[in-house]
Amino acid sequence: MPRLIYIMGPSGSGKDSLMAEARLRLAAEAPVVFAHRYITRPADAGGENHVALNRAEFELRLANGLFVLSWESHGFAYGVGREIDIWMEAGLSVVVNGSRGALSDAFKAYPDLLPVLIDVPEQILRDRLGARGREDAGEIEARLVRARMTVTETPELVRFDNSGPLAERGLALATLILRTMSNASD
Numbered sequence: 001m002p003r004l005i006y007i008m009g010p011s012g013s014g015k016d017s018l019m020a021e022a023r024l025r026l027a028a029e030a031p032v033v034f035a036h037r038y039i040t041r042p043a044d045a046g047g048e049n050h051v052a053l054n055r056a057e058f059e060l061r062l063a064n065g066l067f068v069l070s071w072e073s074h075g076f077a078y079g080v081g082r083e084i085d086i087w088m089e090a091g092l093s094v095v096v097n098g099s100r101g102a103l104s105d106a107f108k109a110y111p112d113l114l115p116v117l118i119d120v121p122e123q124i125l126r127d128r129l130g131a132r133g134r135e136d137a138g139e140i141e142a143r144l145v146r147a148r149m150t151v152t153e154t155p156e157l158v159r160f161d162n163s164g165p166l167a168e169r170g171l172a173l174a175t176l177i178l179r180t181m182s183n184a185s186d
Contacts, residue, residue, distance in 0.1 A: 004094050005093060005114045006096055007019060007096065008097075008098045008118065009119065010100075010143065010144075010146060012126075012132070012143065013119070013162055014118065014166070017170075018170055019173070021167065021171075031181065033087050034096075035095065036049060039077070040053055040076050065082070069098065071102040080098075093181050100151050101149070107154075117151055120161070126144060160176070
């Protein structure tokens with residue numbers, strides 16, 4: 001049975017790198033796809049491969065119901081397109097880079113989703129944010145404050161430590177995704 005796997009965590013926790021590594025490790029035959037997000041951020045801003053939209057186009061798509069999920073964070077608008085429903089209807093599980101703040105909306109739309117919270121110690125988070133060079137010191141501090149946001153505990157919530165080597169953690173995420181898919185089909 002297809003399932004939405006909802007990856008979330010603070011900026012700098014390594015979600016994009018972790019998801020890219022897991023994607024490489026999943027066999028082409030695995031019935032899982034990774035959704036892209038629509039973001040009001042330039043395409044060349046770094047990070048994930050996303051669909052860059054200006055604010056007007058984002059609002060037009062939002063008003064016409066083209067997103068199944070949307071939220072605002074750090075001055076940008078984010079959306080996940082309706083195409084994920086088509087993929088799930090075709091029998092594919094979908095991995096999406098979500099938001100902790102939008103988790104309750106995601107549960108309303110997909111009650112069987114698997115929430116995966118990416119955790120890293122604050123010092124690693126600080127180091128990663130500094131290394132990527134997208135934020136100044138004040139913006140980094142604001143992101144660290146937001147990183148302390150609590151997530152509603154649910155029995156389904158998986159806390160995933162991403163403080164180890166990327167290859168190891170990517171393999172662990174790929175294994176979690178495959179295990180989730182096999183549990184859903186039982």
